[in-house]
Amino acid sequence: MTTTISVRQLATTAMMTALLVVLGLFPGIPLGLIPVPIVLQNLGIMLVGALLRARFGTISVGLLLLMAFIGLPVLSGGRGGAAVFFGPTGGYLIGWLLAPALISGLSTIWHARETHGWWRELVIILLIGVGLVDLIGSLWLAGQSHMTLSTALLSNAAFLPGDILKAIIAVLLARRLRPVLKLA
Template sequence: MASARISARDLAQIAVFAALIAALTLPGAIPTGALGLPITLQTLGVLLAGAIIGPKKGTLAVVVYVALGAIGLPIYAGGTGGLGILFGPTGGFLFGFILCAFVVGWLTARLLPRYPFWPALGLTAVGGILSVYLIGIPWLAVTTGTPIGAVALGMVAFLPGDLIKVLVTVSVAKAVHRAWPGLITPRPWGRRRDGSSTDATTAAVDA
């Protein structure tokens, strides 16, 4: 059985991606749409964390980022931080980032070692974007007293930017996994707990 302990290398990767997410927030936020929600590059960092270092380390990197912002470091959108932001109207998107990194990392592990571009693009788009919105939209609706349908409609304006971030993520992740294989342990579809494959497709991917 593989060790569940986190190595020094793992910790370094987690720290690097937590810092990357924070750094991608620094260029600033642009309020857009009727709800005035800010567009930042945070989501790009979250997607990259899941797609490059996987579900466990990627999720931990986002948790570290969210926790550092919660204690007051000005690393959230707009140079903000603190529990008031974390549990405020946009806090659901921050919690959605955690789910996003896990889902994208989980899906990426099942596309490796080949990591085909178009399947990766589709799964990362659906899994990553939906994960953020799944928590962020209801949270925003409840905290602002806005009908959830109106909030969901307002999110449509953000989809083009989100899709561009997904495209960048998959392009970068494909190059990284080609250059440095082994950052994420492949978990092909249909693999049982004992490591055996449930179908011929899985065997072909492993070969």
């Protein structure tokens, strides 16, 4: 069985990976409470999940993480290298890799990409792009920082207002970009 990949799919995947790298140029904002900063790149992860199909969204984020793993400074604030994956933020990166496929898959199942489904798309992005990523990140953070899981989960509350705003922006951007990129 052969599958063909269109130039449009490849170009869109590359463009989204480039967007993730550009969003990494913005430095993270340290909270001081936990060793995890507020970053803009998770907006890009949500947008990748909303725009691309599961396979290409995962490839896009996987390429970003591969570049970071080999040492390219593509993560927020110019971070990169294998150490980032084993530090306190490693769980969030794992969540990032899972998010596009889950966002895309649930959006397809719930028909959230339809015109009347904007609120469904927002709920999906909040559940996966915020909730699941924060849960995986908290589990990892608890293990890495030797804090209780409840403390790690509670510390993520500081991210919620910004993450909710990023989810709203991701849905609005996705709904405007789909017709332009012919992804509808």
